[in-house]
Amino acid sequence: MRVAMIGSGYVGLVSGACFSEFGTEVVCVDKDAGKIERLKQGEIPIFEPGLEDLVAKNAEAGRLSFTTSLSEAVKGADVVFIAVGTPSRRGDGHADLTFVFQAAREIGEAMEGYTVVVTKSTVPVGTGRQVEKILKEVAPGKKFDVVSNPEFLREGSAIDDFMRPDRVVIGSSSKRAADVMAQLYRPLYLIEKPILHTSLETAELTKYAANAFLSMKITFINEVADLCEQVGANVHDVAKGIGLDGRIGRKFLHAGPGYGGSCFPKDTLALVKTAQDYGSPIRLVEATVEVNDERKKQMAARIIEACGGSVEGKTIAVLGLTFKPNTDDMREAPSLEILPALQKAGASVRAYDPEGMDEAESLLPGVTFCKDAYEALEGADALTIITEWNAFRNLDLKRVKSLLKEPVFVDLRNIYEPAAMREAGFRYSSIGRP
Known part of the structure; x- marks a missing residue:
């Protein structure tokens, strides 16, 4: 054949x-x-x-x-x-x-x-x-x-x-x-x-329905994470508690800065438009698109709050730029919203990503790109993890702390444990955990 x-x-x-x-x-x-x-x-x-x-x-x-x-x-x-x-x-x-x-x-x-x-x-x-x-x-x-x-x-x-x-x-x-x-x-x-x-039509719709459902699942746990922060609950445990239900499943229940990439953003939007054209709007997907767009914008505010309410004149180290690990894809990545917002608030940004920097250079003007994670940290006032590359899961925390001006660590992917980070002397912020 x-x-x-x-x-x-x-x-x-x-x-x-x-x-x-x-x-x-x-x-x-x-x-x-x-x-x-x-x-x-x-x-x-x-x-x-x-x-x-x-x-x-x-x-x-x-x-x-x-x-x-x-x-x-x-x-x-x-x-x-x-x-x-x-x-x-x-x-x-x-x-x-x-x-x-x-x-x-x-x-x-x-x-x-x-x-x-x-x-x-x-x-x-x-x-x-x-x-x-x-x-x-x-x-x-x-x-x-x-x-x-x-x-x-x-x-x-x-x-x-x-x-x-x-x-x-x-x-x-x-x-x-x-x-x-x-x-x-x-x-x-x-x-x-x-x-x-x-049928042809069923296959076409199946693809959009699958991506929309997974997008809603991500957005759902992100909103639950926000509620966890208000009531003192732990989103990791909530996700585990509901994910062990076979009807729900554990995948795509990881709180973070919002979904991106080549599929979810455009496919959810296309499904919304198709449904509207046929007079059968899908309200859940419409809300998913709106909430996810807003969430990416909110992440910069979280970083600014962790830095004491202002990043004017400060340097922020950012680890991870691609929309997810193990790809060089920058399409609709949360970093494309977060970094410009930090710059607009007066911050300088130093960044490192294992695979995405070539693509990121044309998309993120004014950002200083570094050869590795530790170079990005040198003299920075705070560290933010946006993409959960394996290379960032076991950083030398003593070295990290010695390189930062202030021990401010903002983990938007929850890859470190709050108690251990406090014990290591960091002012640690994460998503949906007390």
Whole structure:
């Protein structure tokens, strides 16, 4: 079987590499000639643990290749995945489907024999039908089926998520297309991973519903954390107490500065807009979006309060800039709200992140970027942890205290214990704990 993956960004590159690991011949396509050339040289444009080795292994075996020519990749392909970006559209928050529809037109012009065209990009309900319409217009008489196969990859653990998924969702009304997709995912059938076959619309909505639910779960525990602070409760214990309930589960119950990344912010907003367009508003998701946006803004105020109510003329050391650990992704990261707010309040900011600083430099002007965590701490009036990289979980606290002007430690990810930090002599602030 031959696969063409249109789009060599996060989803396309990870999916293409993993399919090739299954033994499938995969061609990844991207219009960015520089990116394709780097991939041919073995340079990976994103940070994802294990991806560099996986790409190198399968490229060397001849199963994975890269090109800028969509038409060449699509000719002779059995399955063509659309894995292009669907960012929030400026002005109204809807998903921007420009790249999806453009890809569909080019695929229609290039495909030859029967082809299964799959939307891997996260797209609103009804997109598959629009892709189907475009293909019929561009390629009258050609044989094809459209399938929705949403991705459920977590940045930082995407390869494992693809190889050992909780489920695979395949949306199609065609038995022939479903059989092709079943063959493509045959290695997962062999290890008995759930494969859910649905309609196009159901598959599209499932992706948005999953991300919205997880976003609500994060936002819920963040609001519970605020209440914990007022009543003297401990949000860690509350989260454990409810998470041990099998109906709720323990994942995504970690209080912090709000969710970010490439998926949750844009997908919750797109779902809100779609629901409003269909006259069926989802109030819980609307509130989630509003509360999360406000929470990121509130985090700077917490840091300022921990510094005695003012950061004018002070230096704040920040550890962690990406929206989560094990990625270099800065999209919608809480740091993009927090650091500018501290600067606006008169603070100088020194920052370190293990992988995100190249991207952060263009997004956070005026910030001093340091070579490691301890350099960021030198002469700072306070330390703030925004992203819970493992490298920050076991800092040398004696050294930290000696480098800081004042022993102010603001932990927005709750990776240290309050009692131990007080004993070490820090004025320690965290989220939702007395």
